[in-house]
Amino acid sequence: MKLSRxxxxxxxxxxxxxxxxxxxxxxxTNDDLRKQLDALRTMIEGIQKDIQDVKAQLARQVPPPSGxxxxxxxxxxxxKGEGTAKLTMxxxxxYQCPFCGKYVHETYPQILSEYIETGKMRSVFIDMPLExxxxxxxxxxxxxxCAGEQGKYWEMHDRLxxxxxxxxxxxxxxxxxxxxxxxxxxxLASGKFDQQIRQDMAQAQRVGVTGTPAFMIGRTxxxxxxxxxISVLKGAKPFAEFKAELDRLLEQADKPVAxxxxxxxxxxxxxPPAPASIARDGKLDDVTRATLERVLATAPAGSPAxxxxxxxxxRAVVLARDLGEVFTKSGWRTRPIRLSAAGVKxxxxxxxxxxxxxxxxxxxxxxxxxxxxxxxxxxxxxQYYEERRRQDPKFAGFPMxxxxxxxxxxxxxx
Numbered sequence: 001m002k003l004s005r006x007x008x009x010x011x012x013x014x015x016x017x018x019x020x021x022x023x024x025x026x027x028x029t030n031d032d033l034r035k036q037l038d039a040l041r042t043m044i045e046g047i048q049k050d051i052q053d054v055k056a057q058l059a060r061q062v063p064p065p066s067g068x069x070x071x072x073x074x075x076x077x078x079x080k081g082e083g084t085a086k087l088t089m090x091x092x093x094x095y096q097c098p099f100c101g102k103y104v105h106e107t108y109p110q111i112l113s114e115y116i117e118t119g120k121m122r123s124v125f126i127d128m129p130l131e132x133x134x135x136x137x138x139x140x141x142x143x144x145x146c147a148g149e150q151g152k153y154w155e156m157h158d159r160l161x162x163x164x165x166x167x168x169x170x171x172x173x174x175x176x177x178x179x180x181x182x183x184x185x186x187x188l189a190s191g192k193f194d195q196q197i198r199q200d201m202a203q204a205q206r207v208g209v210t211g212t213p214a215f216m217i218g219r220t221x222x223x224x225x226x227x228x229x230i231s232v233l234k235g236a237k238p239f240a241e242f243k244a245e246l247d248r249l250l251e252q253a254d255k256p257v258a259x260x261x262x263x264x265x266x267x268x269x270x271x272p273p274a275p276a277s278i279a280r281d282g283k284l285d286d287v288t289r290a291t292l293e294r295v296l297a298t299a300p301a302g303s304p305a306x307x308x309x310x311x312x313x314x315r316a317v318v319l320a321r322d323l324g325e326v327f328t329k330s331g332w333r334t335r336p337i338r339l340s341a342a343g344v345k346x347x348x349x350x351x352x353x354x355x356x357x358x359x360x361x362x363x364x365x366x367x368x369x370x371x372x373x374x375x376x377x378x379x380x381x382x383q384y385y386e387e388r389r390r391q392d393p394k395f396a397g398f399p400m401x402x403x404x405x406x407x408x409x410x411x412x413x414x
Contacts, residue, residue, distance in 0.1 A: 067216050067232040070207040074124045075225050077200070078153050080112070081122035086253040087246065088220045088227045089121055092128040092204045094212040095140030095160045096167065098387065099355060099380060102236040103213050104161045110239045115246055122220060124227075125157065127197050128204045128212050132349045132376040132409075133384055136167045139188070141197045143170050146187035150179040165391075210365055211235075211352065211379030217245070219253055235355050235379075282318030282413055288371045289326055295367035296330035303360040305332040307408045308398060311339035315413035323408065342396035344411035348373040351381035351407045353400045361406050368408070381407070 072090050093100045115121040127144075129137030140160050147156035155177040160167060167173075174184040187193075207216065207229065214234045218227035231249055233242065284292075305327040309320035320337050327334040348368055352361050357379060368375040378384075381400065388395045398407055 067208040067214075067229050070216070070229045071226055072126075072203065072207060072216060072218075072229060073226045074126060077124055077126055078148065078157075079122055079124045080154070081116040082119050083122060083220070084222060085116075085119055085122040085220050087115075087121040087249055088124060088218055089246075090124045090126055090216045090218075090227065090229075092126050092200075092209045092212055092214040092216075094127075094129050094134055094137045095144070096134035096137040096164055097130065097212045098164065098384070099236040100213045101161050101164050104158075107236065107239045107242060111242055111246075114243070120250060121246065126204065127200045128209060128214070129197070129201070130212060130376065130378045132345070132347070133351070133378050133381065138197065139170065140167060142188055142191070142193055143173065143184075145193040145196075146184050147174065147177065147179055149187060150183065152177050152179050205369070205374070205377075208232075210362065210377045211355070215242075217249060280315075282315030282322070284319070284322045284326070289322075291371040292323075292326045292367050293330050295363060295370055296327060296332065299330075299332065299360040299363040301331040303332050303363075304403075304405065305334045305364070305408070306338070306404055306406065307334070307410070308338040308340050309410040310344040310412060311341060312343070313412045316344075316410045319413055320408075320410040323410070340396070340398060340409075342398065344409060346412045348375045349409040349411065350375045350377045351398065351400075351409065352377075352379040353382040353405050353407075355380040355383075358405055364406065364408065375408075 074090060093103075111121075111123075116123055127141040129141050131138050144153055144156045144160065147153055156173060159173050159177055163173070170188060171181050171185060174181045204214070209216075211234065213236060215232070216227075216229045217231040217233070218229050221227065231245055233245060305324075307320050307324050307327070309316040311317065317337075317339065324334045324337050350361075350365055350368060365375060365377055381398070385395075385397045385399060388397060398409060400407065
């Protein structure tokens, strides 16, 4: 941020003042003094400009959403535990996500026995199917809700997580948990829960969920379906990490709140950004481009960027190249655009190679979101890709280089 130039300017300013002191002026002419004053004036103007540049850069800094302080309304979503529990933990999950399955099988049983069944915490399950990489995840969310119509939501939930690699045919799972298969099939075909599932996905994105599983914890408000997030845990963490955080929050909940302390007002829900404007030839408009540049410029200079597009759509290729230009102009090291033969649905996809991506990954997500692209986000893609390739050598997907941390994929442009 030009701090070295500021320091040099300050040193030069001191020298100039020294030269202009009475002792020095005795040995200089009026012309020399004028030259020194002109140089001093130019130097001061340069310093003032640098200060303004620094202020402008600081003003552009956009803190990534952490989820803390957000309000989640879980409505009639399935819950376990007492409504009087001190804490409520909202789980955002995906029935085909291997990390979600790891949590369900290895960590959740201990949380259930030590916190939920003991009345310390209530848990809420909210669907966050990552459609871009898990083609059965959305249908899994539908299946669980259709089973819930017959009073067997949690039975279907457990059944699907126990059979993540064999989710089809869906009717077999309905038969296994003993519900009316004809009603189940009719419900599944109707798509009656689609809108509700997509509302959950939108809420997850609004509160900063970028991958699954994600857990947002807050104090329970008796009789309310809303919870203010005070802590966030992401990924299939071991039980010990959940225990440490839950015990800390429970201890805080036991402390009395000062009577004079007013309740914090719930923040207004921000309006979603307008959809990104893309020309008929696939190019970005000036407003979308400026939004992307503003947010991307907050990342460390020289951050790497990888972009791919489906080669079957000329507009997608143009858009990918436009995005590459924006990244480069914003100070990123953009790698050559990769064209893929993989069939990609319309939309923008953001894949993190690992479960815990670097901080600049969140900058990319936020830039795409604020520009109106509503990106589909998934973490842990490298492991997912390798597992899929082992199961199906013909799986296309998007291989990632060892040094690669993320990939922006441009699907078909509608």
